Amino acid sequence: xxxxxxxxxxxxxxxxxxxxRRNFFVYAYRNTAASRTALTFGLPLLFLIGWxxxxxxxxxxxxxxxxxxxxxxxxxxxxxxxxxxxxxxHWREAALVGYACVFSAGIAMTTLAEPERMSLTHVAAVxxxxxxxxxxxxxxxxxxxxxxxxxxxxxxxxIQGAGPALFLAYAGYTLVGVGIGLGYRRVWLDTSLDxxxxxxxxxxxIHVDSLTGLLNREGWQTRAVRAxxxxxxxxRRVAVAYFDLDHFKRANDTHGHAMGDxxxxxxxxxxxxxxxxxxxxxxxxGEEFLALLPDAGEDDAYAxxxxxxxxxxxxxxPIPASVSCGVAACQAGEPLELAVAxxxxxxxxxKRRGRNLVLxxxxxxxxxxxxxxxxx
Ligand SMILES: Nc1nc2c(ncn2[C@@H]2O[C@H](COP(=O)(O)OP(=O)(O)OP(=O)(O)O)[C@@H](O)[C@H]2O)c(=O)[nH]1
Numbered sequence: 001x002x003x004x005x006x007x008x009x010x011x012x013x014x015x016x017x018x019x020x021r022r023n024f025f026v027y028a029y030r031n032t033a034a035s036r037t038a039l040t041f042g043l044p045l046l047f048l049i050g051w052x053x054x055x056x057x058x059x060x061x062x063x064x065x066x067x068x069x070x071x072x073x074x075x076x077x078x079x080x081x082x083x084x085x086x087x088x089x090h091w092r093e094a095a096l097v098g099y100a101c102v103f104s105a106g107i108a109m110t111t112l113a114e115p116e117r118m119s120l121t122h123v124a125a126v127x128x129x130x131x132x133x134x135x136x137x138x139x140x141x142x143x144x145x146x147x148x149x150x151x152x153x154x155x156x157x158x159i160q161g162a163g164p165a166l167f168l169a170y171a172g173y174t175l176v177g178v179g180i181g182l183g184y185r186r187v188w189l190d191t192s193l194d195x196x197x198x199x200x201x202x203x204x205x206i207h208v209d210s211l212t213g214l215l216n217r218e219g220w221q222t223r224a225v226r227a228x229x230x231x232x233x234x235x236r237r238v239a240v241a242y243f244d245l246d247h248f249k250r251a252n253d254t255h256g257h258a259m260g261d262x263x264x265x266x267x268x269x270x271x272x273x274x275x276x277x278x279x280x281x282x283x284x285x286g287e288e289f290l291a292l293l294p295d296a297g298e299d300d301a302y303a304x305x306x307x308x309x310x311x312x313x314x315x316x317x318p319i320p321a322s323v324s325c326g327v328a329a330c331q332a333g334e335p336l337e338l339a340v341a342x343x344x345x346x347x348x349x350x351k352r353r354g355r356n357l358v359l360x361x362x363x364x365x366x367x368x369x370x371x372x373x374x375x376x
Contacts, residue, residue: 209283211261212268220282220286224292227280231294238294239301239329240336241307242343243271245287246322246355255319263319267312274308290340297362301327305358313356322356 051069055062133319207219231238245267247253252260264287271281273290282294293301305325312323326346330339346361353359 006061080082103127212265212283214268214272214289215280215282215284217284220280220284220290220292223278224282224290226334227292227294228330236295237297237329238292238336238339239296239298239327240339240343241291241293241301241305241308241325241327242340242347243289243291243305243323243325244347244351245312246324246351248287251319251321263317263321266315266317267321270311270315271308273303274311279304290343292336296329298327298329298362302358302360309356309358322352324355326350326356326361327358328361 051066052060054065182282207215207222209216209219228238245263248260248263264283268281268283268289271291275281275291275293278294279296282290284290291304293304296304304328309323309325312321315321324347326343326349328339328343328346330336342361346359349358350357
């Protein structure tokens with residue numbers, strides 16, 4: 001049996017490494033914002049539905065139970081925040097684990113207080129814990145939580161003289177907990193997840209420029225193309241801006257490479273600050289930066305680039321800095337690289353015209369239009 005698990009698991013890991021999506025469960029949970037969001041909002045929704053159902057049966061009783069429910073809900077939120085801080089997890093994952101823990105604790109307490117109310121709904125809720133916990137918690141913690149919750153539940157099952165279905169459900173629950181806790185490294189959820197997380201972490205590093213924290217060229221190629229295609233499929237506009245620091249070699253030669261690096265970091269920070277959420281910024285060369293601006297036409301891109309140009313020119317510090325920039329709005333049917341090439345050419349023209357300048361690359365009025373706030 002263990003051998004079979006191992007084989008299945010190795011297959012999962014290999015397929016994850018090959019980037020295949022066979023392990024759909026892990027993949028679906030980790031990789032689709034929709035599934036995580038559905039789960040995250042689904043649980044409080046269940047909470048609400050439960051109360052509404054009680055209200056329909058007996059408003060007085062529902063109102064009576066409201067403070068208890070609100071307390072439980074506050075606990076959920078507190079737990080989620082705690083887990084988020086502790087694990088530095090994404091808020092949706094933190095919220096899920098928080099729900100799962102408090103949900104299980106609440107059910108365990110209810111069962112202890114009112115054993116006759118125990119039902120398959122409870123089992124389903126506790127099973128949620130099994131699904132959710134190993135995704136986000138360390139194996140040992142997940143095991144401790146599961147086993148700790150299962151003890152009172154088992155005691156109640158025995159006292160209640162429950163049927164075999166409930167016993168079986170809880171036995172599965174406890175076994176998963178014990179299996180995880182004993183360090184059964186081949187429990188597929190756990191190990192696949194280790195590999196998966198490692199891969200995700202490596203991938204995110206590969207896409208980030210270590211000096212500035214912006215996307216690097218690979219990151220740009222992956223993320224910008226994806227964002228560009230998404231915008232096209234939703235028939236939204238996209239523009240690009242190509243920035244290049246002026247006389248950066250001179251800055252390096254005069255002030256040293258360490259100061260040059262500092263200037264690059266400061267310019268990167270300025271770029272990030274001047275761009276809106278959802279806009280992608282990358283360092284694609286030594287002192288070259290690219291921005292992808294969804295929902296922007298050439299005027300918007302120009303305005304953004306002008307903001308960046310002014311902010312860089314106003315930077316305090318020992319090195320006087322400025323950027324030249326070309327902006328281009330993607331034309332219908334035009335691939336992203338072509339828009340980038342037009343923005344690049346406009347940027348080079350800005351260099352030729354004396355630097356510290358933003359130019360529009362206007363496909364219909366070649367070669368270039370000198371940009372101005374009124375779009376002259
Ligand atoms: N400090 C530092 N310098 C870098 C880095 N990457 C590239 N450079 C330097 O950036 C400089 C780029 O010089 P050039 O391509 O001549 O451009 P420039 O001096 O900015 O001149 P213009 O673009 O024409 O205004 C070179 O001296 C590179 O050594 C880096 O990561 N850190």
